[in-house]
Each structure stands twice: as C-alpha cells, then as structure tokens.
Amino acid sequence: MTEQKSWNAFTVEREDNIAQVTLIGPSKGNAMGPDFWSELPEIFADLDADPEVRAIVIAGSGKHFSFGLDLPAMSGEFGAVLADKAQAGPRTKFHDMIKRMQSGINAVADCRKPVVAAVQGWCIGGGVDLITAADIRYASADAKFSIREVKVAIVADMGSLARLPAIIGDGHLRELALTGKDIDAARAEKIGLVNDVFEDADAVLAAARATAKEIALNPPLVVHGIKDVLDHTRSASVNDSLRYVAAWNAAFLPSQDLTEAITAVFQKRPPVFQGE
Template sequence: MTSALPDTLETLAVDRPAEHVARVSLVARAMAPAFFAELPAVFSALDADPAVRAIVVTGADGRFSYGLDLMAAAGSIGGVLGDPSAANREGFLRHVRDLQASITAVADCRTPVVAAVQGWCVGGGVDLATAADVRLASADALFSVREVRMAMVADLGSLQRLVGIVGDGHLRELALTGDDVPAAEAQRIGLVNRVVDTPAELETAAVDLATRIAGNSPLVTRGIKDVLDAERGPRVEAGLRYVAAWNAAFLPSADLQEAFTAFAEKRPPQFG
C-alpha cells in the first residue's frame, strides 16, 4: 500500500524532476518543530511509492539548512535549564529521541537518497546530509558541525554517521572546533563525493545521479542499502541513545545559558 504525502507542507516541498526520481526541498531556513514532523512523513510516503526509485534532498533560496531553529528550541531547552529535575530531564531525553527519529527516517529510507548541498549546511543540516547515501555540493557550500559553539554536543546523528564518511581526525576537528568548512575542503576529507561550480549545475548533477541510481533494479539498490546498513545501523543507534542520555544529563549548564544569551545579544559567548 502506498502512503500518501501530507496534504499540506509548511517546511518542505516535493516534486518529480525526472522519471522515478522525487526531490524534497527544504523551504524553511531552519529546522522548526514542523520540519521534524513533516520529514519522516514525507520520506515514508516516498519510500512506499513504487514509482520513486531515488530521492534528492536539497535546500532552497541559496542554502541547504541553517540547522535547528534555536528560538523554537529554546522552550524545550529552557524548561530543563529552569528546572533540571529528573522528570524534566526525562522529558528532554524523549524530545531528543523524537528529533533523532525524524532524521533517522531519512537514513532508514529503503530508497537511495542523494543530498545536494548549496550554501550553508549547519548543525542539523549536516545531520540531514549525513543521513543521505551520497552527498554532492556546489562550490559555494559551507559545512559546520556548529553545536560546540552553542555549548552543545551534536545529538541528531552527525557524530555517529560521520564515522563512516570522514576519518576520525577530521571528524574530531569538525566537532571540536565548529569551524566552517568550504566545499573544496569537504570534498578533500570525503564529506562530499563531488563539487560542481554552481547551484544550477548541482541541481543537474544530483538529478542525473539519482536517475542513474533509479535505472537499476530497485530490489537490488534496496538490498545494497540493507547490507551496508547491517553494521552501521546498530552502531549509529547505540551512539544516538548514548548522546541523548548524555545531553539529558549534562546539557543544562551555565555554559549553555551563556551561549543562548550571547546568541540573542549577537556577541561572542564567554565560557567559564
């Protein structure tokens, strides 16, 4: 049975740029609560559609994603900061696990997924890109595992999935610095497969790659993903559970409060 796409979408748009290829565009600049509800629903529907044999996920308006909407997230995080009781921490743990499940819906999609990254790909954007099977970028792309600069441990999948994408030293540098990594450097360390000059060329390259994938047996492409994920899936899941528990225990801190205050005041944070 084919699942239907949601009747209305607030943060995503879906079209069919080629036969057997679906494209999911992130129309919202950042990942608000609606995004985390819509993402698994859209990918579930496309994965259940036999006419879809490959999926391209991309951004809009010159960027991929600015990551988590910090103002929208302030409510759940602020609740734990204000009352770090066991009940609130447990609720926060469930909240993180729900957000993780939304991104994991992309990684668990049986249909191959190509991420086409232009412009900023920050925080949660990297989580999403690493949940795809293949990543392409335009020359203007900038990647950042930015959470460390907000006094957070990245907890939606980057630290777990980058293990199989870039080397350990590169992963640690990305996560420990929060530096902005340009497309050429991202290709050098293996974060992206290829870089093309312009966003228009990126769109063409991503759809072309998805079309080549879609031209193969869908039974076999899904089998390839299943085999490749047999090792990665349990490892990633264990890491996601661990980081969710770690953040539920330690995320509420004076450093986090300072990071959010500095963000609101548009100044560098001063950590103790």
C-alpha cells in the same frame, strides 16, 4: 513535477520515479524549527512506502542548504529542562524530545530509497546531520560546512558524531566537532564529506537529479538490497551512539553555558562560556 501534500518546512515533488525534498524554512537559511522535526519523519515514511519513488534528492531553497537548528524557534523546547534542570521529570521529557528529533534524521538514513543530497551555501550543524544520513553528497563550489554545535554549548546529537566516522574518518571528525570550524567545498571533497563539487547551485542540483535518475533505472529490489547490506555493518554502532548521546545530553546538556548560548543568539552577541 507534482506535489501531493503541503508542508510548512518542505516541498516534496515527484517526477519520473524521483522525489525531490526541498527545505524551505520558514526561518532564515532553512533553519530547522519545530515543523522541520515533526514533518521530516512523515515525509520519508511516505516516500519509502511509495512504489513509484525509486530515488530521492534532498536540497535547500535559496542561497543556502540550512543554517541548522533554529535556536530561537526551539528555545521553548529547552525551557523546562533549563529552568528546573535538577529534576528527573524535565530531563525525561528532554530525552524524549531528543529521540523524537533523531527519528527524523533516522528516517532519511533508514529509507530504502537512496537519497542524494545537493548542498549549496551554508550547511551548518543539523544540516550536516541531515546530509550524513544521505547515501551520496554533492556540493556547489560556494558550499561551506560546520559541525557548529560546540559553539552553542551542545553535543551534536542528531547523527553527525555517529555517522561521520564511516564517511570522513575519526581524525577529521574530531577536528571539525571539537573546533566547530568552517570548511569550504574543496576541503569537504578532500576529506570525503562530499563526493563531488559543481560550479553553482543549479549545477549541483542537476548532478544530484542525474544520479538519482541513474539509480531509479536500476531494479528497485536490488537497490534496496544494496542499501540494506551496506547499512547492516554500521547500523548497530550508529544506533548505539544515538542512544548514548541522547542519554548524555539529557543528563549533562542543561547548563549555564547553554543558557548563555541561547541568550547570546537572541542578543546577537558572542557567547562567553564559563564551563558551568
């Protein structure tokens, strides 16, 4: 494999018409901090424009795919709107930040090159947002999934609520999003969140690369056409959902409960929510 550029939150390797994008942190569990959100759209724009790349595998380094949003690293982004939440200026900047972050996940979903996700260990919050933007999802037997934003006083706004109805159905989505519960790989396969489950991290990555290779051997313009046609029927509803949740969160996310959630993370204790 060859790597063409150095990134802080990812490695990107290209070989035999396949690119592998690997989350590397730098935070524990490949948590998604500022570098993740700034680098992701640029990486996928580069891969989309690279004629040598015909399919993409996205994976996580180490024992886990991703712990999701890195709240400590991103707490500064929330600071202004929490400190002065009644004002339009901070809310507008917060809305702009949400849209910028959404653009990273959207870049994965909108990439003309099919994306295969290989998940091992934990895939939490933003990790689920990321894999819902992939075309195909595989998991190792030890994988666990959680739409956990509700547990930290956040309405998931990076794509899970928009894309999962077409993947797992409305009832399963509501159960996961409203409870924030964890599910294992077997349950994820049963409800359709993942296509297949493999023995371990090595096996799931090998399977993802094998599928990417199968795709890469097909005529690329036809592959692009298939993606375009499949995405056409749902793109309007996804885009509308993302716009709405960005506006909703800019208006209503700033709360004492969100402050409590961030404080609890730093203090390593369970949060106590008051609905304020």
